[in-house]
Amino acid sequence: MAQTRSSSKLLWDVVAYVIMIGLAIICVFPIIWTFLTSIKVDEDIVTREMVYFPTRFTFDNYVKLWFQSSYPTLVANSLIVTGLTVLICLLTGAIASYSFSRFNFPGRTQLMLGYLVVRMFPAVLMIIPLFIVMRQVGLLDSTVGLAIAYTSFLLPLFVWMLKGFFDSAPKELESAARIDGSTRIGAMLRIVVPIARNGLVATCVFVAIAAWNEYLFALMLTTSQGSRTWPVGLQLMVGEFQLPWGMLAAGGMISILPVVILFAIVQRVMVAGITAGAVKG
């Protein structure tokens, strides 16, 4: 009996490992392939026979991309747009989610649901109205305009996520702070925000990654080099008569660097934040 159980457990372990290794390969292979492509010479990229490993290593693609194209401007624009989006979400979303978490005002549930409704429609549906609005207020083709557009669909995510973290901070702490001499906003800033710090960081990282990688809105709402972000810029490098695979792959590798660095820095805080929010109380 015991033997049957142990062999059945072994079988399940093997199956589980096979599935997980398979999934890991599916996830990691494109990144490895992109990296390998980025360090190949052109002759190894466009070939009759598939060349898996570069015959010659080169960083030419990176050098060309960085020094002979507008890629640094694209990255800078992306950084500005991402930073602005996170800042707007942080300033408005933190207060909004605190209100949703703490106050019982008329229409509270409806407003929360309204925030979700925005997420239910495909992004394409929002682009044309947003395009018209941005053009009318003169924010078309600007980093600020793009950041505001991103906020329109990232703020609901921010508010919903952060509300969970605020909910898990005991209300009695604020009551204690208010009796100790704080105002409501003071109690929020001095007591609740430090407690929900991990959640705040986790939420900001989610928003930052979404804004950093966004393509569709950036394509529609930016037209010039001055405000274009890296996903659009990379795509526009594909011309009618040229397909610079090496440079595109190098651009892809550079663009995931900030995300990887961000994750590496905030990984522990973020995991703690996510689990703290998941397990209430």
Next chain:
Amino acid sequence: MATLSIKGVRKSFGSLEVLKNIDIELEDGGFLVLLGPSGCGKSTLLSIIAGLEPSSGGDVTIGERNVNNVHPKDRNIAMVFQSYALYPTMSVRRNIGFGLEMRKMPTPERDAAVKKAADLLQIEHLLERKPGQLSGGQRQRVAMGRAIVRDPDLFLFDEPLSNLDAKLRVEMRTEIKRLHDRLGTTIVYVTHDQIEAMTLGTKVAVMRNGVIQQFADPQIIYEQPANVFVAAFIGSPTTNFLNGTLEATNGLLSLRHGGGSLDLGGLQQDVGAFVGRPVVAGIRPETLQVAETGVSGTVEVVEPTGPDTMVILNVGGQMLTARLGSRDRPKLGQAMTLSVDARAVNLFDPDSGDRI
């Protein structure tokens, strides 16, 4: 230090009325205990006194000042919460000094005040720790330190001992009483534990469904409960209620019940109007003694607790609990007679439940 006056305070959540016309007057330096079962509105009343919850009507006056529209931070009160509500990201030192920091007290004076409070509560060695590194009893002391450091007009305690184990609870109860004796600050204390209420309070308000059932000295509440609810709530084991008819023979009162007649000579109440009518007699278990004459019945349950033996007697179909000495160990099914001290008996109107 200050007096506390609560006049006609009401509180409703939508159509649900949780506090109905609460009136309380507490003298300067008094210790008021709000006692009642869960959901009776005692914590809501405390929140209204603290200013954390607005009332739906009525007045709260601390000292000479009406504080209805005063922010909690300006009421000069301090509160100890059930969960202690220590700021988890701050050290014990900063937790205790936070109220003074908010009032912009200079650091040297603040440090001195924190040290004095820590000395008083014997927690100086914990000042640099975070709340997460403290035991339940230590957190409790820090929470009290945070309250006393500000020298407030009024202390509010919201079930501060209910998260502690039985031994620590008794120790902290003594500590709070000692603190009150030493500081003399007016205190409002919420609990559902009647032992805490009886040992700590100079005044006790027993609450039920948002209504104060009785507001009096603890001894009065114990000896002359205002109604059946108060009689049942105060005391452990709970008061026995014996249903019967009040009779008067040659001027001597007695209670005719299913198991016989109980002599009520020496009764402290004026019950003339109820002669010949059904009444409920409230008899404390500790006033019953083994005797030759009195209430007779058969022993149903015997529960030795160490210092006492609880005996449940079946008296004509009604159960009567007696707290007897540890040496009294009757056998199950044995016939037993208990004497009743009529001076300690309270008679209640069976219709209204009020003391006659």
